[in-house]
Amino acid sequence: MNKLIASKKGLGSLLAGLMLVLLAGDALAHGERAQLASMRMRTVHWFDTKVEPLNVKVGDIVTVTGKLVTSVWWPKHMPSIEETVFLNIGVPGPTFLRLHSEVNGVPMMRSTAFPLGKVYEYKTVLRARIAGRYHVHPILNVKDAGSLVDKGTWLEVAESDSDAPFVNEVTTLPGDTINLETYGLEGVYTWHLIWIAMGVAYILYWLLRKELFIPRFIRIRELGPDRANELMTKKDFVVGSIFFTATLALILGGYIWAEHKYPITIPLQTGLVEVEPIDIPTGGLELEVDHATYDLAGRSLSMQVKMTNNSDSPLRIGEFLTANIRFLNPDINEGEIYEGEEMVSKDGLTVSVDTIQPGQTVDVELVASDALWEQYRMTGLIHDPDSRFAGMIFYYDENGERYFQEVGGAVLPNFF
Structure with missing residues (x-):
């Protein structure tokens, strides 16, 4: 009797294991949600990320472009991006070849250093290698700190029209042409x-x-x-x-x-490449955060910001960006949403003052509210021993010209 019971238990365990294997779904992302909320908010602000085209075949070219701002609110306990950083692409395995990458027009074959509070425009050219559906992320690998991940974009790679195997040919310094897929x-x-x-x-x-x-x-x-x-x-x-x-x-x-x-070899190069940073285009708007609160029940971040318009044009707040999540002001249709872009709340930003006139100083309340706070595990911000936030405010003049700058400060939780 005991043997029969043990046999049935063993059979049940085997069937349960088979069901888990057969019913398991595909992994849908690279785990950027696992990073601390404070790390995502106060390290790098990625924006204008664009992956194109989104449907390619093996051997086709894919281009990833975008911009980033290094936060002046960088955590003190974390190794800084001002030391050593490398621009990379996050994909599951060797599914693409990286043909070229650059930051502010400088080729990024080596590591570099990014001063805080500056703008960097990046571009990476890839070649599809293996068919499949992939979540493509721009990544910054920071020495001693790990990877800082931008939000991903889904990319479909179909089989090539030819049955010939994938070839990755390069010409060496002596003039020989080799296929890196099989070489060595x-x-x-x-x-x-x-x-x-x-x-x-x-x-x-x-x-x-x-x-x-x-x-x-x-x-x-x-x-x-x-x-x-x-x-x-x-x-x-x-x-x-x-x-x-x-x-x-x-x-x-x-x-x-x-x-x-292999008599002719070149050692791996370890020197840093210098990249000239770009200043943030503030557009003459001064921002000063008075205080900020995070409402757990409403899943929203509220900011009281003193704004002074020193420009000659009226300015309107159009977007708040933090931790790769975009909160758009529905009253302004200036912010572009790229094809395949995720983590966008189209009506998630409420602004108490519609227009800031030239020479005017006003107290503005900005409320960024959406379920994305919960979905992307941003509520962990209140459990951080250094409860601070940082993000980017985007605003536009009467001609539609976009300006932006970073804001940040302490944030208090509101439990009721």
């Missing part, structure tokens, strides 16, 4: 097999001794700590010396073989 694979396979054979032979020798793991432990207990070394025979020392010598010989031989086969 023969050597990779050969050296893997050599080291696997070495490892298997070494393990087999000790398995034949029949004194591994539990038997060896029991034998040591029988002999005692003073005589434990007697388990090692002269033959063991000889065999160990042979394997040690063979390992050193293979390593040295590998270096000699590589120098002979």
Whole structure:
């Protein structure tokens, strides 16, 4: 009876496991929600991110463009982007080739450094390599801090019209044309097999001794700590010396073989590239945050901001951006929404003052409200030991010219 019950339990567990495997869905993103809310709000403000085209075939070109502003509210405990940073693209595996990348017109083959409070325009050119549906993210890899991820855009890659295998040809400095998809694979396979054979032979020798793991432990207990070394025979020392010598010989031989086969090489370059930053176009509007609160029940961030218009044109607030989430003012149809763009609240921004006239100073209440706060785990902001926020305010003059600048400060939670 007990055996029957155990058998049924085992069968049930097996069926449950199969159901989980068969019914599991695809991963829908790269986990940018897992980053701390304060990190997403106070590090890098990504905007105008555009991926085009959104439907391509293997071998086609994809271009990713956009802008970013490095926050002056950068957390003090976090390694700064002013030291070392590298522009990258986040995709699941080697599904694209990166052909070119640049920031403010400077090629980004190496790392660079970004001073805080400046604008950087980036561009990355990719080539589709493997068919599938991918969430493409621009990424900044900051030394000792990790990756800062922009929101993703879904991209469909279909199979190419040709049945020929994917080719990635480049011309080397000596003038040879090689296919990087297959170049050097023969050597990779050969050296893997050599080291696997070495490892298997070494393990087999000790398995034949029949004194591994539990038997060896029991034998040591029988002999005692003073005589434990007697388990090692002269033959063991000889065999160990042979394997040690063979390992050193293979390593040295590998270096000699590589120098002979690839006589012309260039080491990886580690120097930093200098990028001239762009000043933020403030448009003559002065902003001063008086206070800010986050309403948990209403899922909204409210800001009291003192605004002074020092320009010659009336200005209207059109958008608030924080943690890659865009809150648009529905009364102003200036903000462009790109094809495939996510994390946009089309009517999520309420502004108490419609127009700020030239020379006028007014107290303006901005309320950014939407379920996106909860959906993208921004409510964790209130649990941060340094409860501060930062974001970008976008505004327009009477000619539709866009200006923007960063605001930030302490934020208090409102639980009722």
